[in-house]
Amino acid sequence: MGRFTLPRDLYHGKGSLxxxxxxxxxxxVLVVGGGSMKRFGFLDRxxxxxxxxxxxxxxxxxxxxxxxVETVMKGAAVMREFGPDWIVAMGGGSPIDAAxxxxxxxxxxxCTFEQLITPFSFPKLRTKAHFCAIPSTSGTATxxxxxxxxxxxxxxxxxxxxxxNITPDVAIVDADLAEKMPPKLTAHTGMDAMTxxxxxxxxxxxxxxxxxxxxxxxxxxxxxxxxxxxxxxxARDRMHNAQCLAGMAFSNALLGIVHSMAHKTGAxxxxxxxxxxxxxxxxxxxxxxxxxxxxxxxxxxxxxxxFIGLKGExxxxxxxxxxxxxxxxxxxxxxxxxxxxxxxxxxIAEQSIIDEKEFNDKLADVAANAIGDACTGSNPRQPSQxxxxxxxxxxxxxxxxxx
Numbered sequence: 001m002g003r004f005t006l007p008r009d010l011y012h013g014k015g016s017l018x019x020x021x022x023x024x025x026x027x028x029v030l031v032v033g034g035g036s037m038k039r040f041g042f043l044d045r046x047x048x049x050x051x052x053x054x055x056x057x058x059x060x061x062x063x064x065x066x067x068x069v070e071t072v073m074k075g076a077a078v079m080r081e082f083g084p085d086w087i088v089a090m091g092g093g094s095p096i097d098a099a100x101x102x103x104x105x106x107x108x109x110x111c112t113f114e115q116l117i118t119p120f121s122f123p124k125l126r127t128k129a130h131f132c133a134i135p136s137t138s139g140t141a142t143x144x145x146x147x148x149x150x151x152x153x154x155x156x157x158x159x160x161x162x163x164x165n166i167t168p169d170v171a172i173v174d175a176d177l178a179e180k181m182p183p184k185l186t187a188h189t190g191m192d193a194m195t196x197x198x199x200x201x202x203x204x205x206x207x208x209x210x211x212x213x214x215x216x217x218x219x220x221x222x223x224x225x226x227x228x229x230x231x232x233x234x235a236r237d238r239m240h241n242a243q244c245l246a247g248m249a250f251s252n253a254l255l256g257i258v259h260s261m262a263h264k265t266g267a268x269x270x271x272x273x274x275x276x277x278x279x280x281x282x283x284x285x286x287x288x289x290x291x292x293x294x295x296x297x298x299x300x301x302x303x304x305x306x307f308i309g310l311k312g313e314x315x316x317x318x319x320x321x322x323x324x325x326x327x328x329x330x331x332x333x334x335x336x337x338x339x340x341x342x343x344x345x346x347x348i349a350e351q352s353i354i355d356e357k358e359f360n361d362k363l364a365d366v367a368a369n370a371i372g373d374a375c376t377g378s379n380p381r382q383p384s385q386x387x388x389x390x391x392x393x394x395x396x397x398x399x400x401x402x403x
Contacts, residue, residue, distance in 0.1 A: 004252050005146060007169055009169070010171045011172045012244070021050070026054070027085055029082055029088070031089040031102070033095040036091070060079075066149075071098055076101075079129075083128075087131045090134040092136055096148075101150050117159050119162040119374045122161075122163035130169040131170070132168060134174065135173065135178070135240075135243075138181070138239040138240045139243050139277055140247070141246055141248070143172075143244065145247050160263055160375060175236065179233055179237070184345060184347065187225075194246070198284065200253040220239070224239050229332075254377075256375060258287045260374075261287075264366050271358070278342070281329075282330070282335065282336055286394045290383075290401045336349070338396060
């Protein structure tokens with residue numbers, strides 16, 4: 001038996017933020033990130049709409065990129081003191097992901113973070129509050145997913161928390177917010193969305209419901225991401241929809257080892273973070289080469305190549321064409337092709353911020369953590385420890401994967 005879960009209501013289109021004034025409740029907590037929502041006026045507008053709905057509003061701000069366990073616990077404490085019946089999270093993936101985890105600890109103060117790491121182990125939510133998510137970036141699609149990624153900085157590990165309980169009740173996908181993204185963020189979040197859609201399409205849990213969403217999202221992203229990166233706001237608006245469609249697909253079909261590797265390399269090295277979207281963009285072509293050794297996965301990658309108009313007479317040629325096209329997209333978006341060329345902020349550089357010796361010293365542990373990641377189980381090819389180490393070396397040194 002399959003399951004397909006989405007928010008109860010999804011409002012989309014420019015100006016749809018105004019739908020906040022139609023929420024019903026007495027108190028709302030509004031979770032935001034580092035300041036862009038305030039700087040561009042969206043925070044004030046959201047507060048005003050919630051107040052028009054008759055709610056008292058408390059703001060939790062300052063959620064960092066790659067939100068930490070500590071940030072989650074602090075936010076949950078504010079919620080327990082304030083007692084909201086709506087949790088509204090607005091911004092990039094980070095504040096929305098953080099708010100999802102805060103929600104669990106608000107409703108269940110005695111729960112521990114370790115209890116939530118096991119996939120689909122959350123307690124029943126909505127005993128105190130409902131959840132509304134409003135994305136400002138076009139990539140994570142956390143506004144429609146059953147996922148939240150939280151970082152334990154003491155361990156240097158990103159944990160993907162997964163449970164249908166944390167799928168928001170309401171999603172507001174307003175392209176006005178996405179039009180403020182700078183080009184680099186547009187590139188990274190866009191390739192994150194592309195990875196979501198491709199991994200969902202080849203996941204072992206794909207189905208008719210997710211395939212349609214994934215393929216259409218892939219075509220939209222292929223057509224519009226570079227235009228959006230170059231400042232075409234009509235393409236930017238379409239990308240905001242495309243990333244949401246990709247999220248609907250992967251939230252139900254799940255993901256694969258591109259995300260496993262991105263989660264476990266993101267915070268593992270002292271030189272700095274490997275930004276999630278850039279990591280996915282770098283790793284995706286290598287993982288396609290690895291997974292394509294499985295015939296069913298190869299045929300699905302070939303389906304994608306045909307669907308976006310790539311040329312090839314055989315499955316092998318179509319898979320190679322897809323890999324080449326994704327690498328070319330990375331080049332056009334100033335995203336490195338390998339970790340050895342990963343510069344500060346996730347752009348192409350001669351010198352990587354990730355030290356080669358440290359990478360190799362930590363290789364075995366990072367590989368083991370990636371294999372244990374929640375996203376690995378639905379990958380079409382299950383990696384051994386040796387395979388994962390070889391894959392990680394391939395993404396560091398930009399080697400072809402032929403094993």
